[in-house]
Amino acid sequence: MSTKTKTQPFNLADFFTVPQASEGKLLPLKKPDGTATEYHLTVIGADAPAAKQALLAATRIIRDERNDKMSDEEKMAVSERASLQFRVALVTGWNLPVEFNKEAVTELLTNNPGLAQDVEQFSGDRSRFFASVLEIGR
Numbered sequence: 001m002s003t004k005t006k007t008q009p010f011n012l013a014d015f016f017t018v019p020q021a022s023e024g025k026l027l028p029l030k031k032p033d034g035t036a037t038e039y040h041l042t043v044i045g046a047d048a049p050a051a052k053q054a055l056l057a058a059t060r061i062i063r064d065e066r067n068d069k070m071s072d073e074e075k076m077a078v079s080e081r082a083s084l085q086f087r088v089a090l091v092t093g094w095n096l097p098v099e100f101n102k103e104a105v106t107e108l109l110t111n112n113p114g115l116a117q118d119v120e121q122f123s124g125d126r127s128r129f130f131a132s133v134l135e136i137g138r
Contacts, residue, residue: 020129021045024092027122032112042093043122045129054089058082084109087116090123 021044029039044051061082066075084106091105098104109116122128 017045017047017126017130018049021047021051022049024048025122025128027119029096029115032114039096040094041091041119043090043119044092045126046124047126047129050092051090051123054086057089058086061085083120084116087119090119 024042024044026040027043029037029041031037046052059082062079065078070078087109088102088105091109094100094105109119
């Protein structure tokens with residue numbers, strides 16, 4: 001006698017990534033010395049339409065503002081500004097005891113370049129948005 005496994009009804013939405021990416025996930029904030037804090041940033045995933053729009057905007061900045069007459073330093077400054085703007089757009093909230101706004105996020109990420117890199121890496125790590133908690137902990 002064989003036992004049949006009961007299958008769940010098919011749901012196309014089980015394969016969607018945009019809703020979870022758009023909702024964002026919490027990125028815990030640590031002090032520069034690695035000390036954990038109770039603070040976090042809310043970061044959207046790379047699949048979110050807002051993230052894709054921000055990447056496109058950063059690409060346009062580089063395309064439109066860089067030219068061959070610029071020095072390497074000037075070209076780098078344009079690239080860094082575009083990158084910062086992209087990373088700021090990935091942060092959609094926080095629980096810091098100061099008002100959340102893009103200017104404050106820009107100030108934070110400008111003065112903590114490592115955190116700015118962490119924001120971009122976190123956003124691009126699909127497992128953070130779609131894997132189960134047990135899989136992430138491995």
